[in-house]
Amino acid sequence: MMTPYTLVDWVLGDGAGWIARFIGAVLVWAVPITGFVSFVGLLSIWLERKISAHIQCRLGPMEVGYHGALQTVADGVKLLAKEDLVPADADRFLFAFAPILAFAGTVVGFAVVPFGPGLIVADLDIGIFYLAAVGSLEAIGVIAAGWASNNKWSLFGSVRAATQVVSYEIPMGLAFVTIAALAGTLSMSGIVDQQQGWIANWFLFRNPFTWIAFIIYYIAALAECKRAPFDLPEAESELVSGFHTEYSGMRFAIFFLAEYAQMYVVSAVAVVLFLGGWYSGIAPLDAAVGTGVAGKLVGAGIIVTKSFLLVCVQMWLRWTLPRIRLDQMLYLCMKILMPFGMLTLVGSTMWEYYFPTPEIAKVGGGWTGNTVMTGVVVAIIGTLSLIVYVRSVIRSTPSLRAASNP
Amino acid sequence: MSLGAYLNSIGTSAKTIVAGMALTFRYLIRPSEIVTIQYGSKNNAPKERYVPDRHRGIHILETEKCIHCHICEKACPVDCITMDGTRDAPFDGAWKGDGCFISSFTLDLNKCIFCNLCCEPCPKECIHMGMEFDAAAYTRAHGVKNLLTDAPYSEADRVREAEARQLIEAAEAEAKRRKDEARKAAAAAKAQATPAAAPAAPGAPAAPKPPGLPPPPGAVVPKPIASPTPGMPKPPGAAMPPPPAPPATAGPAMPPPPKPMPPMPKPPTN
Numbered sequence: 001m002m003t004p005y006t007l008v009d010w011v012l013g014d015g016a017g018w019i020a021r022f023i024g025a026v027l028v029w030a031v032p033i034t035g036f037v038s039f040v041g042l043l044s045i046w047l048e049r050k051i052s053a054h055i056q057c058r059l060g061p062m063e064v065g066y067h068g069a070l071q072t073v074a075d076g077v078k079l080l081a082k083e084d085l086v087p088a089d090a091d092r093f094l095f096a097f098a099p100i101l102a103f104a105g106t107v108v109g110f111a112v113v114p115f116g117p118g119l120i121v122a123d124l125d126i127g128i129f130y131l132a133a134v135g136s137l138e139a140i141g142v143i144a145a146g147w148a149s150n151n152k153w154s155l156f157g158s159v160r161a162a163t164q165v166v167s168y169e170i171p172m173g174l175a176f177v178t179i180a181a182l183a184g185t186l187s188m189s190g191i192v193d194q195q196q197g198w199i200a201n202w203f204l205f206r207n208p209f210t211w212i213a214f215i216i217y218y219i220a221a222l223a224e225c226k227r228a229p230f231d232l233p234e235a236e237s238e239l240v241s242g243f244h245t246e247y248s249g250m251r252f253a254i255f256f257l258a259e260y261a262q263m264y265v266v267s268a269v270a271v272v273l274f275l276g277g278w279y280s281g282i283a284p285l286d287a288a289v290g291t292g293v294a295g296k297l298v299g300a301g302i303i304v305t306k307s308f309l310l311v312c313v314q315m316w317l318r319w320t321l322p323r324i325r326l327d328q329m330l331y332l333c334m335k336i337l338m339p340f341g342m343l344t345l346v347g348s349t350m351w352e353y354y355f356p357t358p359e360i361a362k363v364g365g366g367w368t369g370n371t372v373m374t375g376v377v378v379a380i381i382g383t384l385s386l387i388v389y390v391r392s393v394i395r396s397t398p399s400l401r402a403a404s405n406p
Numbered sequence: 407m408s409l410g411a412y413l414n415s416i417g418t419s420a421k422t423i424v425a426g427m428a429l430t431f432r433y434l435i436r437p438s439e440i441v442t443i444q445y446g447s448k449n450n451a452p453k454e455r456y457v458p459d460r461h462r463g464i465h466i467l468e469t470e471k472c473i474h475c476h477i478c479e480k481a482c483p484v485d486c487i488t489m490d491g492t493r494d495a496p497f498d499g500a501w502k503g504d505g506c507f508i509s510s511f512t513l514d515l516n517k518c519i520f521c522n523l524c525c526e527p528c529p530k531e532c533i534h535m536g537m538e539f540d541a542a543a544y545t546r547a548h549g550v551k552n553l554l555t556d557a558p559y560s561e562a563d564r565v566r567e568a569e570a571r572q573l574i575e576a577a578e579a580e581a582k583r584r585k586d587e588a589r590k591a592a593a594a595a596k597a598q599a600t601p602a603a604a605p606a607a608p609g610a611p612a613a614p615k616p617p618g619l620p621p622p623p624g625a626v627v628p629k630p631i632a633s634p635t636p637g638m639p640k641p642p643g644a645a646m647p648p649p650p651a652p653p654a655t656a657g658p659a660m661p662p663p664p665k666p667m668p669p670m671p672k673p674p675t676n
Contacts, residue, residue, distance in 0.1 A: 055430045059442040320430040321423065336416060385424060392425040393432070 029121045033110050037261045042072045043308070044260040048315050055319045082249035087150055090246070094148035099247065099254040102141025106258045108134045109265040114188050116278050116300030117289060127188040128176045131269060132169070135224055138262060139165045142226075142233060142243045145255070149246040157242030160326060161233040164223055167333035168230075172220035174341030178213040178348050179203055179273045192277030199281030204274040205378065207355070209348035214274045216337050216344065218310075221266035223333070225259060228318035232326055267310035271303055275310075278303040462520045462535040465513055467553040471532035474506035478524035478533055486517035487524060490567060490574070494581040497573035499566060501554050504530060507577075509570030512559050515541045516549040 046061070046069055053060030061068025086095055112127040114120040124130050139161050146158025182203060183191045195202050203210050223230040234242035244255045271277060278299035279286045289299040324332070394400045407415075457463065479487045491500070491508035500507035525533050533553075543549040543558065550559035 051434060054434050054440070057433060057441045059440055059444065062444060316427065316430060316434065320426045388421060388424045389428045392428045396429060396432075 025121070033107065033121065036115075037107060037110065037257065040264045041257040041260045042076075044263060044311055045072045045075075045256070047308075047312060048260075048318075051312060051315045052319045055316070076253065079249055079253040084250070085246075085248050087246045090150045091148040094144050095246075096251070098141045098145035098148055099251045099258075100141070101144060102138045103254050103258040103261075105134060105137030105139075105141055106261045106265065108137070109262070112188050113265055113268045114192065114272060114277065114303065116296050116303055117189075117192075118296060119300055120189060123187060123189050126186045128180060128186045128191075128269075128273075131265075132173055132176060135172075135266075136165050136169060138224075138258060141258075145247065146233075146243040149243070151246050153239040153241075154243050154245050157233040157235065157239045157245070160235070160239075161226065161243060163326060164226070164230065164232060164329060167330050168220040168223035168337075171216050171333055171337035171341045172224065174338070174345055175213045175217035175220065176273070178210065178341075178345045181345065181349050182206060182210070182352055188272050188277075192272055192279065195276040196279050196286050199276070202274065202276040202279075202281065207348055207351040209344045209351060210274065211381065212340055212344045213348065214270070216341050217270060217273065219337060220333070221270065222314060222317065223329070224266060225262045225314070227259075227263065227314055229321040229324050230329060231318075231323055232329060235323060237323075263311050263314055264307055267314070268303065268307040270310055271306040275306055457537055457539060461537055461539070462522055464515065464536050464538040464541060464551065465518075465524070465553060466534045466536040466556075467511055468532040468534075469501050469503055469508065469511070469554055471530045472503040472506065472508060472511070473530055474503055474508055475529060477527050477529065481523050481527045483521060483523060484517045484519055486514040488512050488514075490571065492574045492578055495577040497570065497577040499570060499573070504532075507574075508554065509574060510563070510567040511553045512563075513551045513553055514549065515543075515551055516546050 049068070049071070050060045052058075061071035064071045064074050086092055109131060111121045112124055112130050114123075142161040143158040146154040146156075146161070149155070179191065180186055183194050185191060191203075199205065204214050226233050232242075233239075234244070236242075239245070244252055247255060279289060280302050289295050289302070474489065474491045474493060476489065479485075479489055488510065489508065489512070490510045491503070491506055493506045496502075496507050497509075500509055501511075502508075520535065522535055525531075525535055541549065548558045551557070552559045552563050555563070
């Protein structure tokens with residue numbers, strides 16, 4: 001990109017020296033990113049509580065603020081005031097360092113997560129590769145926490161975390177490669193730029209195989225966040241609290257914040273790779289997104305909204321599905337996701353070779369033959385989902401069930 | 407595992423996950439399914455929602471039906487009920503029962519075991535186990551409830567009851583004096599009338615007296631005869647003065663407003 005694409009460039013211009021750029025990056029990015037991570041944590045924890053409560057016919061927090069919106073702030077104050085406990089015979093340095101490592105491993109992921117057109121810390125040419133590399137850094141912190149705690153449950157949790165990492169990384173990489181092969185670039189903004197226009201230009205709808213790639217990526221992302229049904233490293237019912245059994249107070253809060261920040265990162269990456277990034281899927285609106293400050297803000301609103309929707313889907317999944325066993329986790333990742341990931345990679349590239357996306361679909365929009373094929377696939381999947389949904393409604397409603405089986 | 411079984415297991419998993427998520431989504435978007443009752447909050451639900459119909463909560467007294475018979479007090483296995491009052495005469499600040507005047511009716515919730523044994527023997531069915539269960543109090547003294555005011559027993563209640571005790575004694579003494587006077591007057595009148603109308607004596611006023619018994623010649627009135635004297639109105643409902651004004655010293659000792667009927671427990675259906 002010749003144009004100044006990142007905000008630091010936009011603020012400082014091209015001629016700034018490296019010291020100015022460093023200070024500018026700290027002021028323009030590091031401070032707001034940390035604030036944004038905290039905001040994501042607060043909002044996500046509140047959302048998690050409310051969603052879990054409503055799924056279980058409860059109300060959730062209702063007292064602090066509007067419908068308990070400030071409950072997380074109150075909890076944060078409580079955690080700050082707690083005693084800093086280190087277990088006996090623990091590795092004190094590693095015990096204190098592990099939360100920092102986990103949190104840092106999450107926050108460096110924000111470096112390539114775009115918040116809008118041009119609102120990206122570092123628009124690396126190897127954006128996806130960088131994400132795949134630092135995404136597992138959090139696992140190092142988790143393993144260190146389990147080892148340093150001098151607690152067998154913690155150690156079990158961290159061993160599970162290590163096992164989990166080696167199983168989910170490969171399908172996730174295959175999903176990355178599928179999109180990279182379609183986009184021809186690893187840069188995040190480069191990938192988003194190719195999804196401008198109508199909704200059919202999103203990589204999710206580019207060909208039938210990217211649906212599979214999206215599902216594979218999302219499952220692997222759940223495992224990366226250690227969310228249910230892959231919350232094996234925490235596993236409250238088996239290991240007391242897994243790797244953070246011995247953590248309390250602010251160190252526990254940092255682990256917690258890292259988990260929720262990671263949820264946002266993987267959701268934002270899913271939005272960038274599959275769901276059009278900061279584009280809305282409506283071609284006339286997309287033409288305005290990204291031009292001027294207002295356009296940037298609209299784009300930022302779109303991508304943050306989409307990311308939070310995916311975060312909510314993660315919570316919805318968590319409160320629906322039970323935890324799977326470790327062998328089931330390995331079976332899923334190694335024997336199901338990996339073959340399907342390879343199939344997706346091959347199928348997607350073959351599809352792109354035989355039915356190449358017309359240039360007009362890439363830049364402007366309009367209904368193409370490829371889009372029609374995508375529509376057929378969407379219609380099939382939508383119909384199947386509708387049938388399953390209607391059947392579940394019929395089965396769970398006694399009057400309808402009686403009417404359907406006389 | 408054959409390829410068919412492998413694909414089939416994947417299909418089954420996908421189908422069941424979608425079905426489960428549809429189920430949870432329906433609960434997520436339907437706020438009417440929420441069963442939480444926000445106890446103690448602003449948008450509180452009525453107490454009847456918290457408890458079943460036959461819940462044994464804090465007692466409710468229908469004062470206007472009470473006949474001050476002390477049966478509940480005697481039935482109580484832990485002696486948590488105390489009451490005071492009289493059937494003889496009204497006094498200032500009394501709660502009017504059914505033919506009686508009550509000055510106190512307290513229930514010590516520190517002792518009460520909510521056994522319902524006070525409600526069962528009540529001849530007028532005027533004491534009930536209520537729906538209220540929130541008996542928390544800051545001190546033991548606050549745990550004593552005044553069933554007449556439906557409020558915690560207070561120091562003012564104690565003062566008022568002590569005064570009422572004196573009023574009751576005064577009223578009873580006054581009633582006794584008037585009864586004696588009336589009886590004396592009746593006896594005197596009878597003594598006057600005896601020579602003239604000896605056969606008429608067993609008529610109206612001395613019904614319980616055996617008619618064949620000759621009256622004693624002297625002015626001595628037989629004490630144990632409980633004849634209905636005109637000075638003592640037996641049916642108090644008819645000859646009752648209007649409810650007396652509360653004494654000036656007892657601030658909160660107002661005659662209670664008509665209490666709403668407590669929700670009566672439904673009879674068991676089976």
